[in-house]
Amino acid sequence: MSAVRVQHEDFDLGQELARLREGDPRVGAVVSFVGTVRDMNEGANVSELELEHYPGMTERALEDIVEQARARWPLYKALVVHRVGPMAPMEQIVLVACSAAHRGEAFAACEFIIDYLKTDAPFWKKEQTPEGARWVDARLSDDSAKAKWVAA
Incomplete structure (x- = not known):
C-alpha cells in the first residue's frame, strides 16, 4: 500500500506513523523524514514559505516517485504527505515514511523518495x-543527492 496526499x-x-504499522505483524521497521520550514535561507530571515503546485500533476509525480522506490525495495507501505500554501518557520512541510521488514530497506527507500521529491516533484517555493x-x-x-541513486 502506498499513499500520497497534497494538502x-x-x-x-504520530497518527501517520501508527497507520504504517497498523495490523501488520511483518513490519520490523518504520522510517520517517519530516521537513520543516526554516527561519533562515541563503543568509536572509524567512518569515513565511509558500508552496504552490499543479493539482493532479503533482500527485502523479509523487506517486511515480513512490512506485520507483517500491520497485527497488520490498516495502510494505509508503507514505508521502506534502503541504502547500503559506507556512511559518517551524511548521511541518513534508512527511515521507516507509515500512518494511528491515531497517535497511526502510531507510534507503525513505531517503530515495525525499531525494527525488526535492528534484522531480512540481512544487514552487516562495x-x-x-x-x-x-x-x-x-x-x-539536491541534484547531487539524487545523482547517487541514478548511479546505483
Whole structure:
C-alpha cells in the first residue's frame, strides 16, 4: 500500500506513523523524514514559505516517485504527505515514511523518495523576507543527492 496526499492542513506525525504499522505483524521497521520550514535561507530571515503546485500533476509525480522506490525495495507501505500554501518557520512541510521488514530497506527507500521529491516533484517555493518575496531555486546539493541513486 502506498499513499500520497497534497494538502493545506498540517499532519499528525504520530497518527501517520501508527497507520504504517497498523495490523501488520511483518513490519520490523518504520522510517520517517519530516521537513520543516526554516527561519533562515541563503543568509536572509524567512518569515513565511509558500508552496504552490499543479493539482493532479503533482500527485502523479509523487506517486511515480513512490512506485520507483517500491520497485527497488520490498516495502510494505509508503507514505508521502506534502503541504502547500503559506507556512511559518517551524511548521511541518513534508512527511515521507516507509515500512518494511528491515531497517535497511526502510531507510534507503525513505531517503530515495525525499531525494527525488526535492528534484522531480512540481512544487514552487516562495519565501517572504525583510527584502520582499523571492522564489527559491533548486539546490545543487539536491541534484547531487539524487545523482547517487541514478548511479546505483
